[in-house]
Amino acid sequence: xxxxxxxxxxxxxxxxxxxxxxxxxxxxxxxxxxxxxxxxxxxxxxxxxxxxxxxxxxxxxxxxxxxxxxxxxxxxxxxxxxxxxxxxxxxxxxxxxxxxxxxxxxxxxxxxxxxxxxxxxxxxxxxxxxxxxxxxxxxxxxxxxxxxxxxxxxxxxxxxxxxxxxxxxxxxxxxxxxxxxxxxxxxxxxxxxxxxxxxxxxxxxxxxxxxxxxxxxxxxxxxxxxxxxxxxxxxxxxxxxxxxxxxxxxxxxxxxxxxxxxxxxxxxxxxxxxxxxxxxxxxxxxxxxxxxxxxxxxxxxxxxxxxxxxx
Numbered sequence: 619x620x621x622x623x624x625x626x627x628x629x630x631x632x633x634x635x636x637x638x639x640x641x642x643x644x645x646x647x648x649x650x651x652x653x654x655x656x657x658x659x660x661x662x663x664x665x666x667x668x669x670x671x672x673x674x675x676x677x678x679x680x681x682x683x684x685x686x687x688x689x690x691x692x693x694x695x696x697x698x699x700x701x702x703x704x705x706x707x708x709x710x711x712x713x714x715x716x717x718x719x720x721x722x723x724x725x726x727x728x729x730x731x732x733x734x735x736x737x738x739x740x741x742x743x744x745x746x747x748x749x750x751x752x753x754x755x756x757x758x759x760x761x762x763x764x765x766x767x768x769x770x771x772x773x774x775x776x777x778x779x780x781x782x783x784x785x786x787x788x789x790x791x792x793x794x795x796x797x798x799x800x801x802x803x804x805x806x807x808x809x810x811x812x813x814x815x816x817x818x819x820x821x822x823x824x825x826x827x828x829x830x831x832x833x834x835x836x837x838x839x840x841x842x843x844x845x846x847x848x849x850x851x852x853x854x855x856x857x858x859x860x861x862x863x864x865x866x867x868x869x870x871x872x873x874x875x876x877x878x879x880x881x882x883x884x885x886x887x888x889x890x891x892x893x894x895x896x897x898x899x900x901x902x903x904x905x906x907x908x909x910x911x912x913x914x915x916x917x918x919x920x921x922x923x924x925x926x927x928x929x
């Protein structure tokens with residue numbers, strides 16, 4: 619449709635196990651995967667930055683291996699989103715300064731130390747920023763960050779640290795989107811200039827770490843993440859991410875999203891949809907016998923949007 623904000627579609631990571639095995643050609647060099655991925659998609663989420671602070675030279679490589687117009691959204695380091703982080707993954711000087719618990723995890727660091735982590739994280743992204751390829755910084759909050767004053771205060775502080783970059787916020791506790799709180803949650807994000815992340819995930823009336831799907835836009839960027847709908851594995855003890863997000867969307871399920879994506883795109887200057895169902899499924903048409911669920915969903919949603927006139 620003329621004048622409509624295009625929906626840009628990609629996957630959460632370009633290097634998860636299912637993509638590595640079933641999306642790239644056999645024995646394809648790891649260092650060439652991002653450039654190959656960029657032949658099919660014009661955007662991606664960077665997942666590795668959640669586990670370790672990125673190095674500027676590494677980020678420069680991402681910028682160099684992607685074409686003009688490519689957009690990378692970067693997942694915030696765990697310490698930035700109040701996840702438990704082992705002190706050993708930090709740079710040596712920060713490691714020495716951090717308070718740790720008996721399991722070697724950073725334990726309630728002073729605000730100034732957490733702020734230094736933000737500063738280094740953001741500085742490392744400069745190659746993407748300079749190339750015009752940095753999208754948003756994804757703050758995927760842990761399920762124990764609930765709707766309360768202290769959480770709002772932290773998010774407001776974090777938004778200040780992010781500065782001119784786009785802050786994307788994904789909630790993982792349903793209290794944020796319960797009927798009596800949802801208006802305040804979205805209003806807060808809009809007031810602070812943070813972009814709300816809409817999610818598609820399993821539906822549950824009891825699991826507190828499963829939020830309802832509430833499509834909304836709070837900034838100039840619309841953002842949707844498809845986690846799959848596998849209720850049986852979502853809270854499985856000891857399960858891997860591939861198990862948790864093991865789900866192959868049907869065309870009917872994706873088709874349900876077409877009008878919603880149309881509406882979100884109409885309210886934003888940029889619009890993105892990402893598939894985080896990072897496992898694989900059997901596929902007799904694939905020479906390897908299996909497919910990446912994320913890549914498959916992204917391709918099929920693209921086709922459905924094209925047929926609908928939304929591109």
